[in-house]
Amino acid sequence: MSGTLSTAVNNTVDGSKAGITAESERAAIDLWTRAIHRLKGRLSRHTFQTYFEPIKPVSLEGDELTLAHSSRFMIDWVRDNLLDVLLQDLEAQLGRQCGVKFVVRERAPGEDVAEAPAVPDSTPQVTSPPPSEPPPSSRQLQINLKYTFDSFVVGPSNQFAVAACTAVANSPGKAYNPLFLYGGVGLGKTHLVHAVGNHALRQNPNCHVVYLSSESFTNDLIHALEQHRMPEFRARYREKCDILLLDDIQFLSNKKQTMEEFFHTFNALHEAGKQIFVTSDKLPTEIDGFEERLRSRFQWGLIADIQPPEVETRVAILKKKAATDHIALPDDVALFLGTHIRSNVRELEGSLIRLAAFASLTGAALTVELAQDVLKNILVVRGDKPDVETIIKVVAEAMQVKPQDIKGDRRQQNIARARQVAMYLTRRITALSYPVIGEKFGGKDHSTVINAEQRIEELMNQDPDLSRTVQSLFRRLSS
């Protein structure tokens, strides 16, 4: 039961495999092996193992190195946080600038996911370890063992959410059912979902915990329908499930059939006294295209919110994270990061890792000056709106195209998409008029900007990956 999502993303790799010569593959392996060797000694073991080790070299064509990773989330993460480190090293090796392209590849059979990221992957997981067995491996679990209540820093912004989650983890199906947790991106919802799973399993190893994102639920359903395996699907989510943890339920919006199925799953579980815990980035009433009867179901239990952490909590999170990753983080640097990176915890953690990687790569001391320097793309000084050039540059880097292409006319899909995203963000961040934005994007007509804005709004409702990318860019540019 692995990889419902992988069929969708597999194409990326197959597409990129076509036309790869043995020579370019060898060149990529060679370059990558050397890069890995150099980075290994310089990054913390955790960062290295989590982010770099699972990467596989695919090809080196001209100045472009193609790398593959099995998780799109991790690719985004590496791109957001460690790309500069990587590019710097590759440039040093090749003696010229080198571009890096990432593709998603399917996990090879038998490949161990134990070293995979501290991030929930996209496949649904069902756990039912018999008590006599050794503790389940993370492959069986897909509950991330690292995301526990212990590793979660509690502050005023999240204490209500934590209290609700603790109650649910202590008495699944009895305390609050369903529990609906909502809050912005990167504030710890997924962490808490896993913490509930971990805690419940520790209390009762026989408990069947099912964790999955609503994207996986949707994919799994499609799969089951295609292969006429609905009875198995239903057994998995209804009978063989004591706690259903469904992450990011907002992505069910406008998916009629999936919602229908979830509605019945919900009823079956609720009637049987099984726990349902869902997260969302919005309140049930704010999710577009969410069925009324499903909305009202969520009123039966508890709706808890999670807010962005205050500066004290942000600093505490940084210190905890630094201690876990064995990063010697001076107090003034922690305070500097905590004061300036206010958007969310994911970005906070990312900045710490990026900074630590830079410090160890260059041998520089971890100081406030270094932080200012390394994070200048992320740190946007209060009140200082980025200009159009900066937006184009940041979007181009994140979406792996050239800034000139964004201003140009090429219609290749990835370029056109990056251009639309940059236009959309410019409109949202700078409030310039459509004609002025068109002008700044290489003299485009105002209607192109309007279309881009509408298209991205549409796509953000349909494509969770794009939605995440755009939101993360927006935060980075406007925090």
Ligand code: ADP
């Ligand atoms: P969300 O699901 O709300 O988008 P995540 O749960 O993925 O956010 O959190 C993003 C990252 O921030 C994770 O690595 C998580 O462990 C960390 N994090 C968030 N809040 C806290 C907290 N209060 N204490 C420790 N780590 C946190």
Ligand code: MG
């Ligand atoms: Mg999440």
